[in-house]
Amino acid sequence: MIAEGAVQAGCRFFAGYPITPATGIFKGMVDMLPAQGGLALSAPDEISAIAYAIGASLRGIKSMTATSGPGWALMTESVQYALMTETPLVITLVQRLGPSTGGATQGAQGDVLFAEYCTSGGYTIPVLCPVNATECYTLTILAFTWAELYRTPVILLTDKEIAMTAERIDDDVLPNMTAQERLTSKSGSAVGTYDFDFPQEIPAFRPVGGLEKVTVTGSAHDKQGRLQKNTPETLEVLKHLEEKIRWRENDFCVVETDLQKGAESLVVSYGVTSRAAAEAVARARADGTKVSFLGIKSLFPVPRRAVARALKGIRTVFVAEENYTGLYRSVLLPLLGGTEVRGINKVGSMITPQEILAALSEPA
Amino acid sequence: MSQANLHIVRETYLREKPVFPFCKGCGHTLVLRKLDEALDALQIPPRDVALVTDIGCIGLADALFATIHTVHTTHGRSTAFATGIALADSVLAERRLKTIVLIGDGGAMIGLQHLVHAAMLNVDVTVLVCNNFVYGMTGGQGSSLTPEGFITATTPNGNVVPPIDLCGILKNSHAPFVARALATDRSLTETIREAIATPNFALIEILELCTEYASRRNRLGGSDLRDLAEQNGWQLGQIVKRTDRQPYFSRMVPTNGQEHRWEGRRIEAIQPPTHALRKTLGVVVAGSAGERVQSSAAVFSEVALGEGYSVTQKNDNPVTQGTGFSLSEIKIGPEPILYTAIEHPDVLAILSADGWREAVAAGWMERLGSDSEVFLDEDIPVDFNGAHLKRLPLRRMFGAEWTAMGLLTMLGVKYRIASFVDLLQAIRVAFGDRAADAVKTGYDELKKNEAVS
Numbered sequence: 001m002i003a004e005g006a007v008q009a010g011c012r013f014f015a016g017y018p019i020t021p022a023t024g025i026f027k028g029m030v031d032m033l034p035a036q037g038g039l040a041l042s043a044p045d046e047i048s049a050i051a052y053a054i055g056a057s058l059r060g061i062k063s064m065t066a067t068s069g070p071g072w073a074l075m076t077e078s079v080q081y082a083l084m085t086e087t088p089l090v091i092t093l094v095q096r097l098g099p100s101t102g103g104a105t106q107g108a109q110g111d112v113l114f115a116e117y118c119t120s121g122g123y124t125i126p127v128l129c130p131v132n133a134t135e136c137y138t139l140t141i142l143a144f145t146w147a148e149l150y151r152t153p154v155i156l157l158t159d160k161e162i163a164m165t166a167e168r169i170d171d172d173v174l175p176n177m178t179a180q181e182r183l184t185s186k187s188g189s190a191v192g193t194y195d196f197d198f199p200q201e202i203p204a205f206r207p208v209g210g211l212e213k214v215t216v217t218g219s220a221h222d223k224q225g226r227l228q229k230n231t232p233e234t235l236e237v238l239k240h241l242e243e244k245i246r247w248r249e250n251d252f253c254v255v256e257t258d259l260q261k262g263a264e265s266l267v268v269s270y271g272v273t274s275r276a277a278a279e280a281v282a283r284a285r286a287d288g289t290k291v292s293f294l295g296i297k298s299l300f301p302v303p304r305r306a307v308a309r310a311l312k313g314i315r316t317v318f319v320a321e322e323n324y325t326g327l328y329r330s331v332l333l334p335l336l337g338g339t340e341v342r343g344i345n346k347v348g349s350m351i352t353p354q355e356i357l358a359a360l361s362e363p364a
Numbered sequence: 365m366s367q368a369n370l371h372i373v374r375e376t377y378l379r380e381k382p383v384f385p386f387c388k389g390c391g392h393t394l395v396l397r398k399l400d401e402a403l404d405a406l407q408i409p410p411r412d413v414a415l416v417t418d419i420g421c422i423g424l425a426d427a428l429f430a431t432i433h434t435v436h437t438t439h440g441r442s443t444a445f446a447t448g449i450a451l452a453d454s455v456l457a458e459r460r461l462k463t464i465v466l467i468g469d470g471g472a473m474i475g476l477q478h479l480v481h482a483a484m485l486n487v488d489v490t491v492l493v494c495n496n497f498v499y500g501m502t503g504g505q506g507s508s509l510t511p512e513g514f515i516t517a518t519t520p521n522g523n524v525v526p527p528i529d530l531c532g533i534l535k536n537s538h539a540p541f542v543a544r545a546l547a548t549d550r551s552l553t554e555t556i557r558e559a560i561a562t563p564n565f566a567l568i569e570i571l572e573l574c575t576e577y578a579s580r581r582n583r584l585g586g587s588d589l590r591d592l593a594e595q596n597g598w599q600l601g602q603i604v605k606r607t608d609r610q611p612y613f614s615r616m617v618p619t620n621g622q623e624h625r626w627e628g629r630r631i632e633a634i635q636p637p638t639h640a641l642r643k644t645l646g647v648v649v650a651g652s653a654g655e656r657v658q659s660s661a662a663v664f665s666e667v668a669l670g671e672g673y674s675v676t677q678k679n680d681n682p683v684t685q686g687t688g689f690s691l692s693e694i695k696i697g698p699e700p701i702l703y704t705a706i707e708h709p710d711v712l713a714i715l716s717a718d719g720w721r722e723a724v725a726a727g728w729m730e731r732l733g734s735d736s737e738v739f740l741d742e743d744i745p746v747d748f749n750g751a752h753l754k755r756l757p758l759r760r761m762f763g764a765e766w767t768a769m770g771l772l773t774m775l776g777v778k779y780r781i782a783s784f785v786d787l788l789q790a791i792r793v794a795f796g797d798r799a800a801d802a803v804k805t806g807y808d809e810l811k812k813n814e815a816v817s
Binding site for chain 2: 012013015020037038039041043044045047048051052053054055056057058059060061063077078081103104105161164165166167168208209210211212213214215216217218219226227272275276278279282349350352353354
């Protein structure tokens with residue numbers, strides 16, 4: 001469904017390297033893209049794969065790559081390059097058990113911070129996290145929209161249990177979505193490759209090979225793309241890279257809120273675990289327990305407002321995720337002041353609804 | 365697009381009166397002047413040129429070009445970014461962009477796989493490797509192209525590691541155009557011109573001086589480069605010139621040029637759902653790899669989908685594909701399924717010894733509920749007794765290959781998920797007549813033994 005979403009979003013270039021559990025996306029693109037006049041090819045390694053995809057995007061084609069933890073480790077230098085050069089790109093990261101080569105056929109949610117904090121410099125990269133096959137489709141399209149609108153790499157963070165599980169999708173309820181087309185500058189306008197009037201503005205994209213000269217660099221640069229050290233304009237560009245995302249953080253909010261009046265407990269989860277959490281919440285309510293649920297699909301930028309709204313009247317927040325250390329819990333913690341925060345964590349297999357129910361009923 | 369460029373009258377490629385940021389006598393200046401001359405000789409519209417630069421001193425070259433597109437990249441990866449640009453240019457079917465890479469000897473080694481793969485693909489990229497035998501920008505450390513005996517910052521007593529023959533590697537990677545030249549060669553401009561003009565991948569290794577670090581320490585002057593090449597057995601001049609290779613993209617696109625809208629694999633509900641199944645049924649099938657456990661589960665799941673149920677199928681196997689266990693967890697129910705794993709299986713079917721071992725190891729035996737049905741192949745030599753255990757000669761009745769499909773067909777009928785006829789038809793479509801016959805024969809045999817209720 002990720003591959004279908006990508007094709008629907010207008011993706012016409014894919015470069016991949018086989019890695020369980022992301023290979024299915026690679027295969028899907030190989031099967032689908034040629035008929036669309038696009039190209040899906042095998043790269044000799046993940047570094048090449050993402051560099052091919054970035055090169056294609058620089059030339060003006062929507063592009064994507066997909067990998068898992070070990071491949072992601074190799075890609076991060078180029079993800080930063082895409083960020084610095086404001087190149088639209090979607091990277092699907094299908095999580096598997098880590099660290100290192102970990103468990104190829106076991107799911108996990110252990111790359112949440114590894115995905116977001118992969119840049120030297122600590123810039124915000126939008127991260128979307130689908131919970132089911134339908135969302136694999138819709139959020140992939142949304143990822144392309146964000147990549148194009150904001151000239152940024154976007155990470156679609158999923159895991160083995162979502163990407164390799166088959167499930168029913170009702171075609172009729174699939175939204176008829178299209179992704180944002182690339183916003184290009186009017187030809188003949190005398191603007192630089194990274195021109196903006198105020199730091200939050202998105203510079204219009206110009207393709208390498210287009211009618212206007214473009215100057216692209218992964219090094220610190222001015223608005224023309226000229227390599228510079230710390231001139232005021234270069235520092236402004238560096239600020240712009242973060243500001244263009246931060247300023248719009250409310251536009252990135254994708255959550256599922258299911259709040260119950262009078263509930264004093266809130267279960268927060270994302271990805272595959274939020275399915276177990278939703279089921280646990282339904283079972284708890286069936287037993288007469290009041291509990292609220294917040295499923296976060298846009299992990300970064302953190303949907304602060306949605307979290308704040310869900311906290312009204314809540315005394316205890318449970319954050320359920322499939323990693324040992326509570327990665328996303330650590331991100332949410334500063335937003336959860338005044339509540340007791342408990343983690344529901346596990347690795348090796350999916351957290352079960354029963355385990356979440358057990359945590360909910362544990363005494364304070 | 366090219367026509368629109370015609371009005372751009374004779375622009376030079378290098379800036380007017382460029383200030384080269386290189387040391388006095390550095391070969392990079394020579395190379396860039398010759399690249400400019402070659403572009404000039406070709407009269408390519410500047411907007412049809414993309415110059416992709418690597419990291420290091422040569423990576424500063426992009427700022428010297430005023431009119432062409434420039435892309436300054438990360439260390440060693442320049443060729444890979446260039447390959448992406450060139451491939452995308454082919455996808456856009458404009459095929460006019462000339463992509464040129466400037467990279468040093470350090471970048472050539474750290475990004476060797478990109479050079480090799482670009483040559484294998486045969487993309488329209490021209491790579492100029494400026495080989496001055498050292499990492500100049502960081503202080504003259506030895507590289508993988510440093511000759512033996514060379515004194516560098518990291519080989520103060522002389523390099524003892526033999527350098528790679530870059531051109532030889534590229535030749536053996538099917539590069540259609542490979543040449544080696546000295547930066548001082550008069551003919552270099554013509555070689556660069558030819559390399560850019562070809563629609564193929566081209567690489568020129570240019571031997572040059574790093575006056576700051578290579579020349580001083582090794583008493584190397586411009587006139588010594590030829591001797592150095594000879595001593596190291598580096599062939600100069602054209603090494604490969606092939607015209608028999610087609611560019612990658614031209615071999616990839618469908619020739620009819622027709623666009624097909626991919627329609628996906630849609631399964632229409634055959635009839636309005638009646639949902640004989642009132643609550644979600646969790647079925648675990650554990651067998652051996654290669655015995656169609658997961659593909660049979662997929663066929664079974666699709667039949668259930670066609671009947672209007674919500675279905676999820678989650679598979680597990682060891683990291684190898686063709687050995688050990690193979691397991692599918694299938695959930696079927698009238699309501700949407702949230703949690704896709706099975707906490708307590710309603711049915712656990714163990715079809716082989718591999719499946720038994722996995723069922724034990726993964727804790728399935730402990731997760732059986734009081735109502736859980738267990739199907740165990742009769743020939744698995746284990747001592748197990750359970751309340752709802754059925755030991756059946758499944759493998760003997762269906763044959764190893766169709767045991768999973770046969771068992772699932774039994775379950776489909778038993779739980780009234782689909783009719784036997786519909787299941788059989790789905791098997792016929794998915795696996796052919798032989799499979800459908802095997803399942804039918806086995807099913808009838810088992811029924812005769814009254815094992816199927």
